[in-house]
Amino acid sequence: xxxxxxxxxxxxxxxxxxxxxLAPITSLLGILVMGIAFSLPVGAxxxxxNLQSLSGQIADSPQLSLYLKxxxxxxxxxxxxxxxQQHERVVRxxxxxxxxxxxxxxxxxxxxxxxGDLEHNPLPDAFVVNTQNASSEVLEQLQTSMQAWSEIxxxxxxxxxxxxxxxxxxxxxxxxxxxxxxxxxxLIAVMFNTxxxxxxTKREEIExxxxxxxTDSFIQRPFLYFGAIxxxxxxxxxxxxxxxxxxxxxxxxVTLTQLYTIDxxxxxxxxxxxxxxxxxxxxxxxxxxxxxxxxxxWQIEPK
Amino acid sequence: MHNMISxxxxxxxxxxxxxxxxxxxxxxxxxxxVFVTGHSGAGKSTLLKLIAAIERPTTGDIIISGQNVxxxxxxxxxxxRRNIGLIFQDQKILFDRNVFDNVLLxxxxxxxxxxxxxxxxxxxxxxxxLLKKEKTLPITLSGGERQRLCIARAxxxxxxxxxxxxxxGNLDIDYAKDIMGMFRSFNQVGVTVLIATHDATLxxxxxxxxxxxxxxxxxx
Numbered sequence: 001x002x003x004x005x006x007x008x009x010x011x012x013x014x015x016x017x018x019x020x021x022l023a024p025i026t027s028l029l030g031i032l033v034m035g036i037a038f039s040l041p042v043g044a045x046x047x048x049x050n051l052q053s054l055s056g057q058i059a060d061s062p063q064l065s066l067y068l069k070x071x072x073x074x075x076x077x078x079x080x081x082x083x084x085q086q087h088e089r090v091v092r093x094x095x096x097x098x099x100x101x102x103x104x105x106x107x108x109x110x111x112x113x114x115x116g117d118l119e120h121n122p123l124p125d126a127f128v129v130n131t132q133n134a135s136s137e138v139l140e141q142l143q144t145s146m147q148a149w150s151e152i153x154x155x156x157x158x159x160x161x162x163x164x165x166x167x168x169x170x171x172x173x174x175x176x177x178x179x180x181x182x183x184x185x186x187l188i189a190v191m192f193n194t195x196x197x198x199x200x201t202k203r204e205e206i207e208x209x210x211x212x213x214x215t216d217s218f219i220q221r222p223f224l225y226f227g228a229i230x231x232x233x234x235x236x237x238x239x240x241x242x243x244x245x246x247x248x249x250x251x252x253x254v255t256l257t258q259l260y261t262i263d264x265x266x267x268x269x270x271x272x273x274x275x276x277x278x279x280x281x282x283x284x285x286x287x288x289x290x291x292x293x294x295x296x297x298w299q300i301e302p303k
Numbered sequence: 304m305h306n307m308i309s310x311x312x313x314x315x316x317x318x319x320x321x322x323x324x325x326x327x328x329x330x331x332x333x334x335x336x337v338f339v340t341g342h343s344g345a346g347k348s349t350l351l352k353l354i355a356a357i358e359r360p361t362t363g364d365i366i367i368s369g370q371n372v373x374x375x376x377x378x379x380x381x382x383x384r385r386n387i388g389l390i391f392q393d394q395k396i397l398f399d400r401n402v403f404d405n406v407l408l409x410x411x412x413x414x415x416x417x418x419x420x421x422x423x424x425x426x427x428x429x430x431x432x433l434l435k436k437e438k439t440l441p442i443t444l445s446g447g448e449r450q451r452l453c454i455a456r457a458x459x460x461x462x463x464x465x466x467x468x469x470x471x472g473n474l475d476i477d478y479a480k481d482i483m484g485m486f487r488s489f490n491q492v493g494v495t496v497l498i499a500t501h502d503a504t505l506x507x508x509x510x511x512x513x514x515x516x517x518x519x520x521x522x523x
Contacts, residue, residue, distance in 0.1 A: 004414045004415075005414070006414060007417060008385075010413060011411075180471075204395070204397065205397055205399075207395070208395045208397060208408070209408065209412060210381075211355070211357070211383075211384065211389055211391070211395065212384060212389065212408060212409045212412060212456070213381045213382065213384035213409070213412055213413065214381055214412040215378070215381045215412075216378070216381075216414060261476075295446035302357055
């Protein structure tokens with residue numbers, strides 16, 4: 001019995017493929033519509049993933065620079081050192097005495113002349129602190145609390161760009177979500193209509209099969225397969241479109257990012273994400289077909 | 304012999320108020336062959352449709368081989384219909400596929416095993432004399448051939464009951480006798496046959512039972 005059932009499903013699958021192949025232009029257009037519609041949110045998602053990995057690459061371990069007051073003595077340095085040692089969020093830190101800082105500055109190429117003219121060392125003692133990886137809000141709190149220490153003149157945390165990137169990514173995720181939702185609804189509607197037309201042209205066949213004892217699921221099956229297969233093909237099309245875009249833009253992108261001394265090039269969706277895309281697109285096609293079938297088939301009752 | 308089809312005080316009133324059948328009572332035993340006669344509009348088609356649950360009775364019970372059709376759930380109707388071979392007045396042939404594939408349909412639906420399917424179809428086509436036309440498209444068949452195609456489709460899955468609504472409708476007398484002969488041969492192998500007709504010439508020398516309908520009531 002299971003074997004018969006499997007054969008039936010296999011036959012429906014083959015029949016649906018045949019139908020798609022027999023109307024190549026219509027099928028291709030349908031798949032193209034789904035592919036293009038999918039490629040927008042999925043492409044945005046791909047971009048987002050890449051930016052995320054970029055931001056991770058740069059801000060892997062956040063750094064704070066603690067500048068001590070100019071008149072800070074050895075005791076003050078020791079006090080700060082102890083506090084840092086006990087601080088739970090601090091992973092490691094490095095003390096940079098003002099003399100060393102000056103020396104480093106003098107060795108730096110373009111500043112040499114200017115620094116050489118200085119009468120006394122204008123630089124403060126400093127600690128460079130590596131913290132645990134945390135969100136920019138947490139880091140900012142950390143910055144504020146350290147700022148309040150009496151020995152500290154200024155805590156620098158270059159959070160601006162990280163915050164901007166963070167906010168941008170958040171916005172990006174929202175855009176992807178909204179875009180994805182809207183286009184998914186549109187695709188369900190497109191599939192709904194496609195199946196509705198198919199049901200109308202097959203009205204007679206459906207009526208006859210009902211009369212000779214076809215169950216509802218038997219009648220629905222080819223339409224559901226059609227939806228799922230076309231959805232799947234749409235997903236594949238979207239994947240290919242994005243692959244093409246990456247191919248075209250990557251050279252230019254590498255040239256551009258090298259100017260910023262960043263190694264950045266677009267990578268296609270991971271295999272898991274690709275699989276999710278295909279499963280989701282097939283499911284979406286199935287869902288559109290299912291909604292259409294449920295709302296239209298009951299209207300065709302034999303008289 | 305057990306009862307195959309029983310109508311118990313069945314009435315059918317359509318939503319537009321037309322009272323198609325009034326208090327119908329009869330029983331057909333397994334293996335019987337019965338005619339339903341009457342003028343057009345007398346309720347013949349309605350009676351046949353009630354058996355296949357295409358229409359539901361307004362009141363009364365219809366029992367088909369022990370099953371009460373009037374109480375059947377929607378999801379159970381397909382399985383009732385698989386026990387019945389239906390031949391429709393308007394034939395309902397699918398013109399987008401050849402003769403073979405038209406006859407294939409009931410077997411596909413009832414999940415017949417792949418290896419028996421072709422044999423069954425050819426046996427059915429052989430019985431109605433269409434074996435050489437299995438690849439033909441129905442549009443090129445004559446009226447009589449189309450009717451025989453319908454019969455092949457109705458019997459291919461070997462139903463216990465065969466129901467035909469005006470099967471000789473537009474056929475000349477020789478063709479009609481031919482087709483009645485086929486029904487008789489199905490009946491001889493045990494199929495319960497129910498035929499609705501207004502064609503009196505078919506009934507002249509019949510020894511089979513006749514249910515005569517007049518304005519929705521049984522008269523004989």
